[in-house]
Amino acid sequence: MADYDVIVIGAGNGGISCAALLAKQGRKVLVLEQSDRVGGCCSTFVKDGYHFDVGASIVEVIYPIELAFKMLGTEFQKEVELIPCDPIYSYIFRDGSRVNYPLSLEGTAEVIGKLNEADGKQWYKLADYFAEMMKQTIEAFFTSPANNMVDMLKMVAKNPGILKFLPLFATSYQDVIKKYFKDEVVQQTMSFQSFYCGLPPELAPGFIALIPYSEHEGIYYPRGGMIQIPEAFRRIGESLGMELRFNAKVDKVLVRNRRAEGVRLADGTEITSKLVVSNVNAKKLYLEYIGEEHLPWINRVGMKSYEVSMSCMMMYVGCDYRPPLEAHHSLTIGPLQMMNDFWYNEYKNGQIPEDVYGLICWPTESDPALAPEGHHVLNIMGMGPYRLQGQSWDEEKMRVAEKFINELSKFAIPDLKDHVTVLEVSTPVDFERRLLSPGGAIYGLQMDIPAQAVFRPASRSKCIKGLYLTGASTHPGGGVPSTIASGLIASTLIEKYEK
Ligand SMILES: Cc1cc2nc3c(=O)[nH]c(=O)nc-3n(C[C@H](O)[C@H](O)[C@H](O)COP(=O)(O)OP(=O)(O)OC[C@H]3O[C@@H](n4cnc5c(N)ncnc54)[C@H](O)[C@@H]3O)c2cc1C
Incomplete structure (x- = not known):
């Protein structure tokens, strides 16, 4: 028994x-x-009164x-209080300028339209296409077994509409974005989401380009x-x-x-x-x-x-001021080709990126109770390979984090470096130790x-x-x-x- x-x-x-x-x-x-x-x-851990999310920062x-x-x-919403996030994200450029995408499709079309009129119209085409894909696949694909070919055939038989989206499995994220948008800034601000599946735009499957649309169906932070x-x-x-x-x-x-x-x-x-x-x-x-x-x-x-999937470095920052950010999520990643180059030149070669490629999550914007009064929490995700060439994460991590914060203070989060009260760093190696995930894999x-x-x-x-x-x-x-x-x-x- x-x-x-x-x-x-x-x-x-x-x-x-x-x-x-x-x-x-x-x-x-x-x-x-x-x-x-x-x-x-x-998960979430507490240090000196600050609540830091270990990894995931929003749900959509x-x-x-x-x-x-x-x-x-x-x-779900009886068990967990979900706080809607709007704007969806703020894209911060090296000169300090920002592009903020609101939740509404119309608002986003307007923002894109200011960058490039034709692309503003194209946004609606992308949104329509992926709205239809969401409708056809969310039940049929995401919540159904895919154990074998019989399961796949059953999926299609139940929902033949999903066949229309098969070409997305034979194309890259980058190709989809370039098909819809011609402006390089628009392409850049719509491309980093490929890393949500742990790959650069050139290697991520085309269907991941659903994310820039799906975020507009709502992104939430649990109180x-x-x-x-x-x-x-x-x-x-x-x-x-x-x-x-x-x-x-x-x-x-x-x-x-x-x-x-x-x-x-x-x-x-x-x-x-x-x-x-x-x-x-x-x-x-x-x-x-x-x-x-x-x-x-x-x-x-x-x-x-x-x-195993991509690994990353997390910097958990407590600060004693309100950081001058404009959204729950902010991005500081370079142009589309730089995202691909980073993958081949730095990530695959075990190099710590020289530039500040990162996602800044600001949970206290949504839920102030996660920090002592007047203080804030920032969970900053940087790209980082698991194996470094000629360096050790344990020896390098504080130096890398401090450099990252200094750089962010120059263009993205002015004065941050003077307001840090708590700094914890989790490298790919720490992720492996903490969660036993081989290679610090995040997906x-x-x-x-x-x-x-x-x-x-x-x-x-x-x-x-x-x-x-x-x-x-x-x-x-x-x-x-x-x-x-x-x-x-x-x-x-x-x-x-x-x-
Ligand atoms: C930095 C980062 C940012 C992310 N951002 C987002 C986001 O914003 N939105 C989103 O949707 N997703 C995000 N993700 C992805 C998402 O968090 C994960 O894909 C998801 O939470 C993983 O769930 P899982 O079921 O695979 O389990 P895991 O989270 O991998 O948990 C596995 C559990 O198994 C335990 N375990 C391992 N080995 C053993 C063992 N031998 N014995 C007993 N227990 C064991 C571990 O301790 C762990 O608790 C992010 C991930 C990371 C790391």
């Missing part, structure tokens, strides 16, 4: 949402989390999250910090009997005759279960926790062929075309019975809504196949 019906490894969004949904199915569920909190990349495309809470018998989303799943799961243990690192998945039968913890304790759900990086799961000896050769080779596995949908590690394992995957490295990929969709998909598959 197994100790539990299901053991879930990891309490990131994919794991904790799946666990709550499985508890709702009446299963005896145990969640094992190696850190001391839920949420993984979508909330349909999968709404659906998951509905399946739990409640409503109390990003951790409020996984905390809501935890609260509901626990009320349904789900157990959660912190500081419980899984070292091995117990496998017999190609069936998962439980886990072994780092302290040697073995816990058995009928099913195992993994919320950890799929490459690490299969090659380390399960072990190559349990994998057929084709899965062994396949798994080794995946690349699990790379999200290029060869690793999408049916080509991504399957939600229902194809080689180990009783094993299910959630999180950024399975379909539909990285991001808060996608990983919650993955939890929802795994729970639906378990309901179907594991009576």
